[in-house]
Amino acid sequence: MPHVRKCPKCGTPNQNLRSVCYRCGECDLTASHQALLGGEPTAPREFADAARPRLYPILRKRHAFIPREIVEDSLHDALLAIIVSPDLYQPDRGSLLNLLVRIAERRIVDALRKLERWSPEIASGGLVELEEIEANHPYESALTGAELEALLAEILPDSKDRQAWELVCEGRTSVDEFAAVLGLGELPPAQLKAEVKRHRDRIVAKVRRRREEFRRHLL
Amino acid sequence: MNLPGSTARHRRLIAGLVQRAIDSGASLLATDLDRYAAAEGLSWEQLARSLRGTPDDLNQVALCRPPSAERFIDDVQVIAGGYVDADRLLILLRQIQVLGAFSGSRSLRLRAAGPYHGAASAPSAPARR
Numbered sequence: 001m002p003h004v005r006k007c008p009k010c011g012t013p014n015q016n017l018r019s020v021c022y023r024c025g026e027c028d029l030t031a032s033h034q035a036l037l038g039g040e041p042t043a044p045r046e047f048a049d050a051a052r053p054r055l056y057p058i059l060r061k062r063h064a065f066i067p068r069e070i071v072e073d074s075l076h077d078a079l080l081a082i083i084v085s086p087d088l089y090q091p092d093r094g095s096l097l098n099l100l101v102r103i104a105e106r107r108i109v110d111a112l113r114k115l116e117r118w119s120p121e122i123a124s125g126g127l128v129e130l131e132e133i134e135a136n137h138p139y140e141s142a143l144t145g146a147e148l149e150a151l152l153a154e155i156l157p158d159s160k161d162r163q164a165w166e167l168v169c170e171g172r173t174s175v176d177e178f179a180a181v182l183g184l185g186e187l188p189p190a191q192l193k194a195e196v197k198r199h200r201d202r203i204v205a206k207v208r209r210r211r212e213e214f215r216r217h218l219l
Numbered sequence: 220m221n222l223p224g225s226t227a228r229h230r231r232l233i234a235g236l237v238q239r240a241i242d243s244g245a246s247l248l249a250t251d252l253d254r255y256a257a258a259e260g261l262s263w264e265q266l267a268r269s270l271r272g273t274p275d276d277l278n279q280v281a282l283c284r285p286p287s288a289e290r291f292i293d294d295v296q297v298i299a300g301g302y303v304d305a306d307r308l309l310i311l312l313r314q315i316q317v318l319g320a321f322s323g324s325r326s327l328r329l330r331a332a333g334p335y336h337g338a339a340s341a342p343s344a345p346a347r348r
Contacts (some may be wrong), residue, residue: 044284048236048282052232072232076236076239080243084246
C-alpha cells in the first residue's frame with residue numbers, strides 16, 4: 001500500500017501524493033531533501049516542487065539583467081545537482097536554499113563566460129564538474145559574486161545607479177528611498193517624483209538593453 | 220490534473236527541468252521514458268495519452284526515480300500519483316524493465332529500496348537539444 005506522508009511541521013496529510021505541504025513555507029524543502037536522501041521514488045518531484053517556487057524568484061530578481069533562458073537553465077541545473085547527489089548539501093554548513101542559489105549562480109557565470117568569452121580557459125562545463133566544485137568548495141561563492149558584481153558594474157558604472165537597481169529588484173517603490181540613493185537632494189515633491197521616475201526608467205532601460213543584447217547572442 | 224501553482228510558467232519550468240534531466244542522462248524516469256518513446260516512435264504527447272494523461276502529467280511522472288525492485292507495484296502507484304493511470308504506467312514500466320533486461324542496457328535501472336547511498340553515476344554535461 002502506498003505510504004502517505006505528513007508534513008513534519010504542521011502535520012498536513014499528503015492528500016494527492018505530492019508530499020509537499022503548501023501551507024507550511026519552511027518545512028517542505030527540508031522534508032523533500034530528507035525524502036531524497038531516503039531514496040523515495042517521488043522525492044525528486046517533491047523537491048522540485050518545493051524548491052522551484054522559492055529559488056526562481058530569487059534568481060530572477062538578482063539577475064534581472066540576464067536573459068530568462070539562462071536563469072531557467074541554471075535553476076534546472078541547481079535542482080538536478082541536488083536531486084542526483086542529495087548529499088552535496090550538509091545542513092551544518094548553511095541553508096539548502098543558499099546552496100541552490102550558489103549552484104545556480106555558478107551556472108549563470110559559466111553561461112556568461114561562454115557568451116562574453118571572459119575567460120574560456122577556466123569555464124567549467126557540466127554538471128559533473130559542477131558537482132565536483134560543490135563537493136570540494138560547497139560554500140565558496142566569492143568568484144561568482146565578484147563576476148556578477150563586475151557585470152552589473154559594467155552595465156551600471158555609477159554606484160548610485162546600482163543601488164537604485166537594487167531597490168528596483170527588491171520591488172521598492174518609495175520615492176524617498178530612490179531619491180536618497182540617487183542623491184537627488186531637496187526638490188519639491190512633484191519634481192522629486194518626476195526625477196526619480198526619470199532615473200528609474202533610465203536604469204531599467206539600460207538593464208533591459210543589456211538583457212536584449214545577451215538574448216541576441218543566445219538566439 | 221489541476222494542481223496548486225499549476226500556471227503556464229510552472230508547467231514551462233517543469234518541462235524545462237524534465238528536458239534538462241533527459242539531456243544530462245540523470246537517473247530519473249525522464250531518461251527511461253524518453254528512450255522508450257524514441258524506440259517506439261512515440262512523441263511525448265502520444266506517450267502521455269497512452270497513459271491517460273497530458274504531457275504535463277507525464278512530466279510529473281518523469282521527474283520521479285525509477286521504482287525500486289522490492290516495492291515495484293507500490294512505488295509505481297505513488298509515482299503515478301493521480302497524474303496518469305497507475306495500471307497503465309505499471310505495464311509500461313514493466314515493459315521498459317524487460318526490454319532493458321533483454322538488451323542488457325541500463326534502461327530503467329531498478330533501484331534497491333532504501334536510503335540514498337551516493338550517486339551511482341553522475342550525469343554528463345547537459346547538452347541543448
